Amino acid sequence: MSVRSGTRPEPAWRARLRALLRDTTLAGRPLEWYLSGWRLALILLVVMVIFPWLVGSTFVADAIAVGIYITLAVGLNIVVGYAGLLDLGYVAFFAIGSYAEATGTFGALQLNSVTGEVIHTPVLPFWPLLVIGALVAGIFGIVLGAPTLRLRGDYLAIVTLGFGEIVPILFNYFPFWFGNTGMSALPPADINLGGLTITFSDPLNRIPFYYVVLAVVALVILGSFSLRDSSLGRAWVAIREDETAAASSGVNLVRTKLLAFGLGATMGGLGGVLNGAYIGAISPNDFPFFVSITVLMMIVLGGIGSIWGVTLGAIILRFIDVDLLGRISQFVQANPVVNNPVSPLHFLSTVDFNQAKYLIYGIMLLLMILFRPQGIIPDVRRRRELKGIGAAVESTSAIGVLEREEAGAELAAVDTLDQTTYAGPGSDDIGRSGD
Amino acid sequence: MANDDVLLQLSGVTRTFGGLTAVDGVDLTVRRGQIYSIIGPNGAGKTTVFNLITGIYRPTSGDVTLDGNSIVGYTPDRVLRAGVARTFQNIRLFNNMTVLENVLVGQHVRFPGDLISIVFHLPNYNRAERAARARAIELLGFFGPSMVALQDEYALNLSYADRRRVEVARALGSNPKLLMLDEPTAGMNDAETAEAVGYIQALRRDFGVTILLIEHKLQVTMGLSDRIAVLDYGKKIAEGLPDEIRTNELVIEAYLGRKAAI
Incomplete structure (x- = not known):
């Protein structure tokens, strides 16, 4: 596919890299052959399968934390990137997934009617909950999506933000879910093979659980590609480009948007279930608004609509959060210059860089928006849209707006009609064309 | 009025926007296999009629039937499924x-x-x-x-x-059973217009569709249409064969302007 307009000459380093990939051969094939399409995915998968054996256990834990957020980012990307619906309350589905896992494995609060003692009975193990949690979140995605369908742009963002706030508050409110305390010491996910038990959420050995997360992430990414390259994916793009034309081409707006909300929420729920099992303890305070913002930032940073982009965005931001900032704090505090009480840099020894997380995110986002708004690995179509090549009908051009516009146009037309004089007997044009 | 021949029927279709009546009690009967044109001055409500048929607007009153079944209240995608496809004036x-x-x-x-x-x-x-x-x-x-x-x-x-x-x-x-073209030759030069006229005729022949079109260029309309309806101020002021429309006094008045008619 050629992009004729709006292309700039590519920078020299990229041309050189491209040439290198083309000219270097491995087993008779140029390197670029290996780095395209499913082959790249396969290579990545193999790398990720051997990853735990190459690195220390810290990085395995990091990878799990990152993987959970990849699931979230890829899920939200369906809503924001594909369907173009700005959802600021995505944390709701993460919370629902987590609570589904906890409620199932830990059991809801019950009071012993005789002694008044608090008891809880586990209902289901982790494995069925992985499916159930995702489905419950998906259903809530549709339920919460339904009232927002008539909204767009800012209004949609505000209402979804509200849902994101309400859901943790509800979990907090009901004693059924242990209120503000939440649930802790969730039973680990196990697989019992004859006499051999594999514990999937053992804090001392994260490798088995790493593979669970890897499998979920791989499926979510695969599913996301499959959706993008389907009639549904096309319908989402069509809605984003022009709702009225999409509807007139047979795209059911309600159904198509709800599917985006539902599928995005399902993936959010999956991430939540993994989170519950991984952390082993949840409370309503684990689901603040900033989770939604962070996931959204991963998408913007990586490239809206681009699966590899949002995956990379999730890796970068989550790694900064769970690993890098702690390392920076340690490094700075261990630094002799900082340690020295008379050093002007001594104040740094009290700085916890983890506290600066959102500051750093904010600066990154700002730089990104200024210098590379399409993201690190941009989606081809989104890049065109951002550059205004498309000058597509603005996404607010819903039927409602259209109605107002055309009503206005009709009024204006009636107005001008009074002043219209006939063009002349030789003309075969009736008035002028409408626009 | 059961008539197997009738594909699309509008009866008394009215649409108001606030105080403005954009379409006022319009009746149309499009028969299978016809090329049917709606003409009229700017702001006469032609595109609004299209939007009322395709479910983008809902009529304030009146009925739209396709193959005898009412399609009022259908969303645009359901109208399409029912067999009505369209193009837009502004592409x-x-x-x-x-x-x-x-x-x-x-x-x-x-x-x-x-x-x-x-x-x-x-x-x-x-x-x-x-x-x-x-x-x-x-x-x-x-x-x-x-x-x-x-x-x-x-x-x-x-x-x-x-x-x-x-x-x-x-x-x-x-x-689609019915193809609705909103000003298919707008903004085209003479050669392109002639080509468009050719393909509109070919559409009916090759795809067996009935065609409802809005057209500003009288030459195009007259040569192409089996039947023409004229709208002015949201009302249908005339309907008939091209030759009847050409000589209709109300139509001439609408087009030449009231001043000319005095």
Whole structure:
């Protein structure tokens, strides 16, 4: 596919890299052959399968934390990137997934009617909950999506933000879910093979659980590609480009948007279930608004609509959060210059860089928006849209707006009609064309 | 008035926007196989009539029937499923999609709707995708090999006339019974207009569709239409064969302006 307009000459380093990939051969094939399409995915998968054996256990834990957020980012990307619906309350589905896992494995609060003692009975193990949690979140995605369908742009963002706030508050409110305390010491996910038990959420050995997360992430990414390259994916793009034309081409707006909300929420729920099992303890305070913002930032940073982009965005931001900032704090505090009480840099020894997380995110986002708004690995179509090549009908051009516009146009037309004089007997044009 | 011949019927269709009555009690009867034109001065309510038929607006009162069944209150996609496809006066292509993708969206209703088939690309989905792609090429081929060659071009990069063609191809994707063209020759020069007139006739012949069109150029309308309705200020002031319209005094008055008629 050629992009004729709006292309700039590519920078020299990229041309050189491209040439290198083309000219270097491995087993008779140029390197670029290996780095395209499913082959790249396969290579990545193999790398990720051997990853735990190459690195220390810290990085395995990091990878799990990152993987959970990849699931979230890829899920939200369906809503924001594909369907173009700005959802600021995505944390709701993460919370629902987590609570589904906890409620199932830990059991809801019950009071012993005789002694008044608090008891809880586990209902289901982790494995069925992985499916159930995702489905419950998906259903809530549709339920919460339904009232927002008539909204767009800012209004949609505000209402979804509200849902994101309400859901943790509800979990907090009901004693059924242990209120503000939440649930802790969730039973680990196990697989019992004859006499051999594999514990999937053992804090001392994260490798088995790493593979669970890897499998979920791989499926979510695969599913996301499959959706993008389907009639549904096309319908989402069509809605984003022009709702009225999409509807007139047979795209059911309600159904198509709800599917985006539902599928995005399902993936959010999956991430939540993994989170519950991984952390082993949840409370309503684990689901603040900033989770939604962070996931959204991963998408913007990586490239809206681009699966590899949002995956990379999730890796970068989550790694900064769970690993890098702690390392920076340690490094700075261990630094002799900082340690020295008379050093002007001594104040740094009290700085916890983890506290600066959102500051750093904010600066990154700002730089990104200024210098590379399409993201690190941009989606081809989104890049065109951002550059205004498309000058597509603005996404607010819903039927409602259209109605107002055309009503206005009709009024204006009636107005001008009074002043219209006939063009002349030789003309075969009736008035002028409408626009 | 049961008549098998009647495809689309509007009875007393009215639409008001605030205090303005954009369409006022319009009756239309479009018969199968006709090329039927709606003409009228700017702001007469022609496009509003289109929007009322295709479910973008809901009539304030009155009824729209297709094949004898009321389609009032249908959403635009349901109207399409019922067999009515349209183009827009100001061309509404999906600019950042390729020509082929645009025509594929037009065939959206021919794809399986269930999520399982879509996500797993099950055989029924793949069959639909293959058939839709083949059909899209066929539809583009209707406008000549040059359109087929443009299949991977982004819609935005096309010439004006090509954009109109793609929009028609997209509308044909659903195999409509009724094809509604909103000013198919607007903004075209004489040669392009003549070509458009040719393909509109060919559309009826090759696809067996009934065509309802809005047209400003009288020459086009007169030569093309089996029947013409004239709107002015939202009211139908005349209807008939092209020759009847040409000589109708009300029509002449509407077009020449009231001052000329005095």
